[in-house]
Amino acid sequence: MIWKPNVTVAAIIERAGKYLLVEEDQQEWGIQLNQPAGHLEPNESIIQACVREVLEETAYTFIPHWLVGIYHWHSNKTNTTFIRFAFSGTVTEFDAGRMLDSGILRAAWFDLSEIRDRRDCHRSPLVMQCIDDYLAGKRYSLEIFTHYD
Template sequence: MIWKPNVTVAAVVEEEGSFLLVEERESPGAMTLFNQPAGHLEAGESLIHAVIRETLEETGYTFVPEWLLGVYHWHSTNNDTTYLRFAFSGCVTDFDQDYVREACIVNADWHDMPQIEALTMRHRSPLVNQCIQDFCAGKRYPLEVLTHYN
């Protein structure tokens, strides 16, 4: 059997010094955790389409990817799962305040750096902070580095 990581996408969106984060609950009664709008790549889907879809489903915002921020490999000891995360930076254009978010999403809101740092112990993974650090460091790769064949 061939081992395969879980492929995920994430949107790192900054506006006026604040970042868009989702507060999510993995199961009833569990503590809420903070993450970028993110989720799993679906069969037949491009990475670009996945990050646009996930951002809309979790926040109600329409995300426009402008750059590949990075590719991150992380193994979670909590669930013994390895993730390969493709993080994108870009902007949001439209917001549908009536959009019904995924049930696990408690809230989607903008957080400045002091708030994000204060929530570090409630980040879903260390990738939340790493992606923000890479964004602030100016890491940007053209979307053309990605190729999708149907």
């Protein structure tokens, strides 16, 4: 058997003390809270994947400014290992008519107390860890990424 971790991206987007998160209907586990996040697809860079995922899950255009961290996490629920690249940045245009990805119930702005109060429905422990790292000032230049076609 060949072992392969899942490469994922996530966006930490803060505006006026609130964070843009999505509520997802995870049929097996109910409604869960997550950053706009998803999997790297063929022929896209890690940064492009994050921009695409934010648009698909929130209808906002995302401009990444920094890498917040790279996270290695194994889900015992799904027996899957994830390598997550988390970015911080800003959003610009909002496309109110855009359909959100399947399973996304809504994208909304949450303050820290709301996020902490709903910790039991976070999609993974990375949701809070990424925000905590962002709050701790972790910022790494995007110049670290090189993408070859």
